Amino acid sequence: MKKTTIIACFTVLMFSLPNLANAQYYVKKGDTLTGIAKKHHMRYADLKSLNPQFTNPNLIHVGDFVVVRSKNKAKDLVEYARSLQDVTTYVYGGKKPPTRTDCSGWVQHVYKKFGVKLPRTSRDQAKVGQPISFRQLKIGDLMFFSTRADKVITHVGIHMGKEYWISNLSAKQDVEILSTWGSWTQKYFLWGQRVL
Template identity: 60%
Template sequence: MKKIIAAALVAVFVTISASSANAEYYVKKGDTMAKIAKQFNMSLADLISLNPHIENPNKIDVNDYIIVRTKDQKKRDLVDYARSLQSVTAYKYGGNNPPYSTDCSGWTQHIYKKFGVNLPRVSSEQARTGQPMTFKQLQLGDLMFFSTRADKVITHVGIYIGNDLWISNLNEEKDVQILSTWGTWCQKYFLWGARHNL
């Protein structure tokens, strides 16, 4: 029963997070990718690259969601882009074809690069970048680092998305998932976060 309630709460938080996303634009009648790019002062190539979930950029439907860049909310843009990859990215350890096929650190490296931050390739090196943050200090867009090893060497990385939730390209069974920061695994293995200026 507790698991069902916890799953329902996460679903509510995810819905709240999704509805408050400012970097998502919903297609209206008559829209094209070119028109949307112009509306948000983006290049068409950039808009297409931020929307790998759109299989054919020449065919978009009313109410499709499109990830755009806002002028003053880059961390929200980054989080919205990460969320859009839930149906796009497949986990592959050591994979170098982001956003389609990669592991947790290749995924975060790809996302941050889209927003002007060059991260190292592996999570243990990414953990040495940015400004260190405690669990209580986490803010939207911060990296989160974990270790499942006794020696505390970093083994996993994700992104804090607000509302006590985080997102990560987890493993071959789950791919990209949104989870509660209060979940057992997160609480047991989280070590620290890192903040980058976007």
Template identity: 40%
Template sequence: MKKWLISCGIVCVLFATSLNTGHANSVSGSRIVQLAMTHHERYMYGSTDCSALTRKVYGSVGIRLPRTSRQQARVGKPVRISNLRAGDLVFFATGRRGVISHVGIYTGNGRMIDAEYSGVRQTGIFTGSTAHYWKSKYITARRIL
């Protein structure tokens, strides 16, 4: 009886894991961007900051991300700038040089959506008037989907 219960438990866990993974794989990067653009909260460290935004957006499709941008930079697969797609996470060092302290969601065309002190907004990171700031602080990107 005990072996049967353990076997059933393992099967249930594997089944639940496959359901969660299948759901995550069916989400597109453009859907992530759409969801991110629905957020208009005022910036508040810890609850509506940059990493909280990415957690909320990805969490809404069943993908759990760690709390901080530095922790989030360790999940998913690394992506080169030339291969960025909508929905990828992009990471920056806005404080100490080389230390990840900011994250945004790549929207395409050299832009990202992120939570800044001025609120959730879309901004140019490789093109446009704000590229001079973001491009120099870029560290890496990760693909979660």
């Protein structure tokens, strides 16, 4: 009974988390970053730039997560954003992405890696692309929020698909993955923008 319950919980967890298999690779025995780049028809420099978590490219381990390019730009973009969880530190007005920046600088950096130029501030980013409602959100869409009574935009994040979004949230949290159904999200969400 206990084993069945554990397997059921694991299965539910695996299917409820963002799963973007086309845009990710897990290191296998004998892999090198150069070999992974060749396998995915990428230049080594491009692979390295998408994986700042590897400070020493000679030190990769079996099971390490590697962002690769696929034919789905939105999934690749989200996987790159996810890879920055242990890389980015939130700094308001920070100008050193991906390591030291705020939410809009972080989003600008992530999209730039995939050929999309965005303005620097979240207020200006909210004017780019096609406005969409909460129910229309798809993977790779921008999400805008306001914690102010006058509804002036104060925050931006990226929709991950499967009811999650990611953002360089605050000085207390840095890059976080959150539920689109979470209380903070539902309270402060304004609208989305589709730029891909």
